[in-house]
Amino acid sequence: MHKSLTYFLFICTVFNVHAQYTETINSNRPGESQGGFAVGKGVIQLEGGGYMGNDDHALYRQETDVFGAMYGLRIGLLTENLELNLFGSFQDETTSVRIGNREQEAHIRNFRTNTFGAKYLVYDPYKNAEEDKPNLYSWKANRRFKWKTLIPAISVYGGGNFSVGENPYLYPGESKLSPKAAIITQNNWGRWVLVMNFIADKFTEEFPSYGAIATVTHAVSPKFALFGEYQGYISDLYADDIVRGGAAYLLFDNLQMDISGLINFKDTPSRWQIAGGFSYRLDFHKDDEILGDSVDEARDNRKQRSQNSGFQFDDEE
Template identity: 65%
Template sequence: MLKTTVSFLFILSVIFQTRAQYTETINSNRPGESQGAFAVGKNVLQLEAGGFMGNDNHSLFYTDTDILGASYGLRFGFLTEILELNFFGAFQQEKTLLSRGAVEEEFERANFKQNTIGAKFLLFDPYRSLEEDKPNLYSWKANQGFRWKTLVPAISVYAGANFSWWDNPYMFEGESFISPKAAIITQNNWGRWVLVINIIADKFTEEYPTYAGMATLTHAITPKFAVFGEYQGLVSDIYADDLFRGGAAYLIGKDFQLDISGLINVKDTPSRWQVAAGISYRIDMHKDEEYIEEDGESRWRYEEGEFIEKDESNEEN
């Protein structure tokens, strides 16, 4: 029993001492739909929200649906650099025109399409776990060659719960008011390029689960301006599709981001398009932990990303 307790405490100490990649500028999931592998950072509170509009046209059901809605997310770095608690949701209003010959009918529905509370945990960070390559003093070619370890991604896991309430028209008959959602997330950072992959199982305990795969490639053209492309494949007995997104984000200050994006698909049951715009804003309460190192007779303090020599005379006073 004592051995188990000691082992458990050791694992906890390793987890809570691990540092992920807190960034000096905001780290937002927008404007794509995928989640990055890294948390926002300990004690960072971040809001991600936007509006969207679009159209679905179904060639078999003879329906034409105009869509208007808003999406929102709240992310918080909790206890440690590698744990994030989050809440994502969307409210959607639809107006559908059903045409059968000379007869036309119009239907409307509006409600919360998604509300999900979850947690993301960083399991592996190659930028800290893998030993950095040392320069080869005898071979210029070896130094310029491809480094296979750059293909190793950061890996996170996500677990959450979907919540629905009241008489929600977006729920299927017999669907539970609470259902699970889980994901495996990977991320590769290659300079100005970032590749994020999400493998998602949504409502997998229900009669009609949805499984999805997403790949998002982002390129920073300048330190403030980035573009992205995204593919999302959906597999479900109710709705399966291939979705393509693209867009751009612009950084205004280190804590504020604007974004625009668009969506299309490749089939006509239904054919879809959508445009969106949004913002991301963070309240940065992150602080680097103090690190003191004895170096001969000098003492150093790690603060705000750099080592500062302590003035011992002032401390004594």
């Protein structure tokens, strides 16, 4: 037992490459928030899925059946802290409007969103995790709550929304190019992860949108994780409060499958959706050697630390 504790202490305190790359895939799905950490230099990641749902507007007496697809491309570039990404959705919807005793239908189909941007990690509280070495003589000291674990990792995001051609999802007068910015925080507490996004979208337009997303994930096992999420919008054009829940399953280190659903809390409109999708990683990451650390040592040390992922699985079998 003493030898095991000593080995564990060595693994936790050795100075190594602190990479955003993790042994298993780091995905934003199935929630809407972005995790605080990049996918890792040399990683190309695809995230996508389909959804269906219904919007029922009590005031306008209209009901909309929704079908769509969401997609994302994430690329780790130049440094471990930088990620370039593209997120978007394509939606097909049919709206039925009751006028007197008659119903009229309207159908639209187009790209609902497309946003290209970059995320950069500006503060990582886990970078000096070797300072939190275990106390070999005090079980109580190791179990004591540490206030500094409340300090999150912080990233900044900047991007642009874009649309091509005539798009029915743009309101009259809306520009085809508009900015989007966000501050992203992430706390890793063992099997629990809290991600917060604070978003300013289209803030140069007539109807800007401001919002926040809070996502909590819990790794039930090394392969299975659950999540719950709240998202709020504030805008003169559309405001809402949405909750999501779902699960993800890790099929392989580079492939994750997920399922989720959402509801809101008003009737203008009332909304529900169900969704399913996947995340797949093309892994070209290579460990660097820093201050004498070998590639094998860097890899072993990374396995011992918590995964820096937006949707986190338990890393202990």
